[in-house]
Amino acid sequence: MKLSPYPIEQSLGMQYYVCNSEGIQGVLREEAEDFIVHEISNEVKSSEESTGKYLICRLEKKNWELQRAVKEIAKILGVSHRRISWAGTKDKHAVTDQLISIYDVSETDIQNIQLKDITLTPVGRSNQQISLGDLQGNRFEITIRSCRAADIAASVAETNACVAEGVPNYFGIQRFGVQRPVTHLVGKQILLDRYDEAVNTYVGFPSEGEDESVAEARKAFLSDGDPKAALETLPVQMRYERAILHHLTEVPHDYEGALKRVPPKLLSMFVSAYQSWLFNQGLSHRIEVGHPLSAPALGDRVLFQNGKKDIVGESNINQATVLVKRGRAHICLEMPGEKTNPTHSTAEQHITTLMEADGISYASFKKAGEMTGMSFKGAVRRISVSAPVTSDVCDDTVHLSFSLGPGQYATTICREYMKADPIRMI
Incomplete structure (x- = not known):
């Protein structure tokens, strides 16, 4: 057992490693292809007459957040994004494939979809939409680069044995916000009925490594609480923060209503x-x-x-x-x-x-x-997650291959190998 030396992991409760092997450090996701996720799904119940209401498609994407990809697909199809369902959310900074179902569209409609780094392939029809219960797990192909340890191969071999026995089934840092892990702090304020503090936390708390102008805009909002001024300085791509601020300019002090401007x-x-x-x-x-x-x-x-x-x-x-x-x-x-x-x-x-x-x-x-x-x-x-891991070491590069069940994080496995600063794992 080893104590994590990183304050961010300590604050998120990820306090220990159970593998005593030397960390190989390294960098995860240097390229999207370094983090490949293959979904393992239940077999789709196909309609024998190919007249099912739902078109089942295989979605392959690279460097796309799933919700954004779904909305772009729906926009091209001219339908509500609520017609599209899936079994599990996949990582953004990765190459992923999974099944999705789309209600009341044809195979021909899919041919009109042309999005960079997205491939959508019809695989059949069903009378049932894909849902969370259809996810059996995910298969990961992961490459860790720029590793450094006295004996990388020996460290990897020792960790393989440890992971096979079981490591802490922590919720990974992405559960709390990859770039700005504050979601649990916002949730705490919601549970306390302090909706103003929830807004201040979500909109106002800056994070290390954030663009300086964005960090200053957040600090200014915390200081003066002026939504109009914050809207002038926060980038347009920060759409959820801006949605909250827009509501506060229209209905001052309605913090509960402002929070409800973000997706449910x-x-x-x-x-x-x-x-x-x-x-x-x-x-x-x-x-x-x-x-x-x-x-x-x-x-x-x-x-x-x-x-x-x-x-x-x-x-x-x-x-x-x-x-x-x-x-x-x-x-x-x-x-x-x-x-x-x-x-x-x-x-x-x-x-x-x-x-x-x-x-x-x-x-x-x-x-x-x-x-x-x-x-x-x-x-x-x-409390624990275990997996047989196939590994390959080539100079300072390590390749890992393993499968995990629903709700289990590949980064939870990787952190036992790397024991690196979490910023090198996102």
Whole structure:
């Protein structure tokens, strides 16, 4: 076990590495082709008569954020972007392929789509749209360049064995905002009903490495709260911040309304990011007190393959230990929500303590759900992620190939190999 030396990881709860191997450092995503993601999806139920309402297409893209790509595709098709659905969001700075479904369009319509670094290929029709439940996982082909270590090959081999056993299933930095990780801070203010502070945080907090003029514009807004002045200085590509500011110029001090000018999914992501922050903090606390990732402790939640959950106690700890060792059950933490009942495990009690310190209760998630139009009931998440990794080392370049399940982050695996400043991983 090693403590991360990077303040940003510490602040986001990603406090430990469990692989004791020397970090190879290096740079991730030097080129888009260094981060290739192949979606692993459920088999699409095709319409035998090829008359299904949904056209299923394979979307291949490079350096495109998914939501933006979908909106551009919808614009060319002349339909609402809400007609397009998918199983999982993919990285922007990468080469990715995945299935999407588009309601009530023809194969001929798709031929009109010509966007740089986007390829859309019809593969069939279905009477069902693609949804989140259709995602089985993703296959990653990752290249890390400019590595440096006393023995890169030995370090990679040692980490391969460690990752196969299991590493902390942290939410990666992209969960909190790649360039400006503040989404969990915005979510905290929403949970506290401090919508003015949520706006100030989202619009006003600058970040390291941000363009100096943008950082100054953010600071000015924090200082004077003048939305008109901020609109004159913030770049047009910062569309969500500008949407909030436009609303405040039209309806001064309506901070709740201003927040609702951003897409509902993004609004809900703020609250979800706070839940993710709590999970990371709870997991790091569990590691800190010495509980291994591979063995349940009293009070832990365990999730079985059939979806059943149980709490580890004196009467079943031996059985739970055997089932976890055989891979038939997994140790989990619950990300808190309105229906959460925390166990007496050290990790979940730590999460409760953090919430109390922030002035947030489990009931806060219900009110946040009413404000965002989403539900935050809480959910369990495995504390560890493991994968057999195929690796290749050539001079100072390392290639990794592995698959992960839904909601698991490739950068969580990569950080155990690199142990580098997170800025080199985005």
